[in-house]
Amino acid sequence: MIDAGTGLATLSLSEMHRIRHIFLTHAHMDHIAALPTFLSNQFEQPNLPVKVYGLAETLQRLKRNIFNDEIWPDFTKAIGSATAVVELVELKAGERIEHEGMLIEPFAVQHKIPTVGYSVRSEHLHYVFCADCTESAQLVTDLNRLAPIDVLMIECAFPDRLTEVAEKTQHMTPAMLQRTLLQVQDIKHVWVTHLKPSYESELRQTLSDGPWTIL
């Protein structure tokens, strides 16, 4: 699974118990909100520890601010004879790892705090998730380097009239998205995501004619 936002909390307990690996893009709350309760629900489950992967900066933020034995237990420590619930696994941008038949590469994207997108290659599919990010020359370079891409999932948080807010909060607008995609070759499908709820209908209207699917 990539990220642990509020969607994770909607799964049943048995569905949660099947998730053994979570790859985090960054430590913002909407991407980790369900992680504390998800992990507390794993105690004494088989196949522990759950592995949570992320940049060193992401894992440090989690340890310092949440799993600090004050806000929530430090689940990296075992209690009694039980196995520790979680193992935090540090990733570096650009370092590929093999995982269950997939080749996973985190790549740095521009956002307010250290953030990575993920390229996930299996035998039949190359999926790229850009995470929260804004327009940048590096993103264009990385997408062209990673291409061909079967599915690109990319954000579009704010309408163009809020370009200044998008720049300050390091997100995309439809114009930024369009400029980015015009410079990238060889993407089969684009899925647009992370429409801010307050602007969702406005964004859906603006984006309705584009060469993408809006999630």
Ligand SMILES: Nc1ncnc2c1ncn2[C@@H]1O[C@@H]2COP(=O)(O)O[C@H]2[C@H]1O
């Ligand atoms: N100073 C601010 N005032 C109001 N909203 C903000 C401010 N900074 C960030 N945000 C919003 O808070 C959100 C935090 O998560 P996001 O990065 O998805 O998007 C961010 C913005 O929508």
